[in-house]
Amino acid sequence: MAGFCMNRLFSLSKQASVTLSLRFNHSPAARHYDIIISGGGMVGFAMACSLGRNDRLKNQKILLLESSNYKELNLSEYNLRVCALNLNSKLLLESLGAWQHIVNARYSPVKKMQIWDACSDAAITFGKADLSEDIAWIVENDLIQDSLMKEVQHENQVDVQYQSKVIHYRLPKHADDSVHVTLEDGSHLTTDLIIGADGYNSGLRQAMKTQYITYDYNQMAVVATLRISESTENVTAWQKFLPSGPIALLPLSSSLSSLVWSTDKKSARDLLQLPPEIFIDRINQAVWNNEDMNYMAQNVSERLFQLLKVCRINSQEENETDTRQLPPSVVGIEGHQAAFPLSFGHSVKYVSPKAVLIGDAAHRVHPLAGQGVNLGFGDVAALSQVINEAIDNGSEAGNYLYLQKYQSNRQLINLTVMAAVHGLHLLYGTTSLPQVLLRSLGLTITDSLSSVKRLITQRASA
Structure with a gap:
């Protein structure tokens, strides 16, 4: 009897040990998704929408991980961050x-763009003289994202998980392995394709351990929503290249414009501390004054402008945007001013097996040409296309060969735009007479050639 009791006690003890072991050492199986998009924002939500609308993926599970919480769009005031969308975006x-959500809310078409040099007044204009054609669309970042979020909600195969911060990625070492994702709350996910x-x-x-080339401009972009004095139709985007960086006024409504003023970090911090009335004076001074004028360069540029104008008249060639206008005066500020740092960044690789980068994760560009989000949306369109090609050819969405095709396509376009923007930043960041003459003559000649300007506009929409 004693032996039976001892055996029984040992058996119960062993069961308890197994139970405790299962309770404390067992981890639930990781949830699996066919595709995971890490990061929301405008580009991440656009990618989720694109995949969710893809009939080729209708039986696949897609997850978007967004680290921030969902918040309702507030249209009572304009958001300080805006985009200049090109045609393809x-x-x-x-x-x-x-x-359609943006149209039902608000946006501002740009029908004309005027860019000029503080050191010579040499200028280039884009758009039809009769303002009959939209060449860009100014939309607030928050409104674009909110509109995409609304559409994602209608895609049944797309799950959105807010307040989900990724703390670790384990990328596959072998072709049959999955990507493993660990979230801050301790949960685990696996996927056949991770989109960053x-x-x-x-x-x-x-x-991915890819090399990332970066360059700090030592600048910040000061942003604000401004009231302008002119009551005429506000459809022109203005940009003046100052030696310290460009200042731009982008139309928001008939009486409001968005300020994007790139300048050195110290000046930016000083601008943030100014009371509204002095801040407004500084803006008007930057847009209107001639203190940086190089009169030798101005004289040469003006003579060339008049000569080219006579040549056009004699050849009966019409310059669609020959009329130059004066920029508006700023009379007030809505809300407050803010700033964000500027830098150049580019990933040497956009892809690795079952992993791909889009948007700012792959590249970051100076905002002087307004191409940042446009490049990101271009990534979305290109990646969607190669995923379609992979599936149509009987492969998986994350096939590495097709991902490499996406990389080749986008790096060719992105690097070309980024190099041009970076070059403009360097060219206009000096008051040296040879460079001032070079850029002044370049602007003047380009402005006289309508066909060249049309080509530039087309390339900017790529």
Whole structure:
């Protein structure tokens, strides 16, 4: 009897040990998704919309991980961060259903663009003289994202998980392995394709161990919503290249414009501390004064301008945007001013097996040409296309050969735009007479050639 009791006690003890072991050492199986998008934002949500609308993926599970919480759009005031969307970005948003939400809310078409040099007044203008054609669309960042979020909600195969911060990626070592993702709350996910839309500090890019080329401009972009004095139709985007960086006024409504003023960090911090009335005076001074004028360069540029004008008249060639206008005066500020740092960044690789980068995770560009989000939306369109090609050819969405095709396509376009923007920054960041003459003559000649300007506009929409 004693032996039976001892055996029984040992058996119960062993069961308890197994139970405790299962309770404390067992981890639940990781949830699996066919595709995970890490990072929301405008580009991440656009990618989710594009995949969710893809009939080729209708039986696949897609997850978007967004680290921030969901918040309702507030239209009581304008957001300080805006985008100058090009034609291809607008077409993408239309195809995703998001543009209709923007139209129902608010946006401002740009029908003319005027860019000039503080050191010579040499200028270039884009757009039809009769303002009959939209060449860009100014939309607030928050409104674009909110419109995409609304559309994602209608895609049944796309799950959105807010307040979900990724703390670790384990990328596959073998072709049959999955990508493993660990979230801050301790949960685990696996996927056959991870898309990194997690910004310029991308954790996925770091996990890919790719070289990241970066350049600090030592500048900040000061942004604000401004009231302008003119009551006429506000459809012109203005940009003046100052030696310290460009200042731009982008139309928001008939009486409001968005300020994007790139300048050195110290000057930017000083501007943020100014009371509204002095801040407004500084803006008007930057836009209107001639203190940086190089009169030798101005004289040469003006003579060339008049000569080219006579040549056009004699050849009966019409310059569609020959009329130059004076910029508006700023009379007030809505809300407050803010600033964000500027830098150049580019990932040497956009892809690795079952992993791909889009948007700021892959590249970051100076805002002087307004191409940042347009490049990101271009990534979305290009990646969607190669995923379609992979599936149509009987492969998987994350096939490495097709991902490499995406990389080749986008790096060719992105690097070309980024090099041009970086070059403009360097060219206009000096008051040296040879460079002032070079850029002044270049602007003047380009402005006289309508065919060249049309080509520039087309390339800017790529």
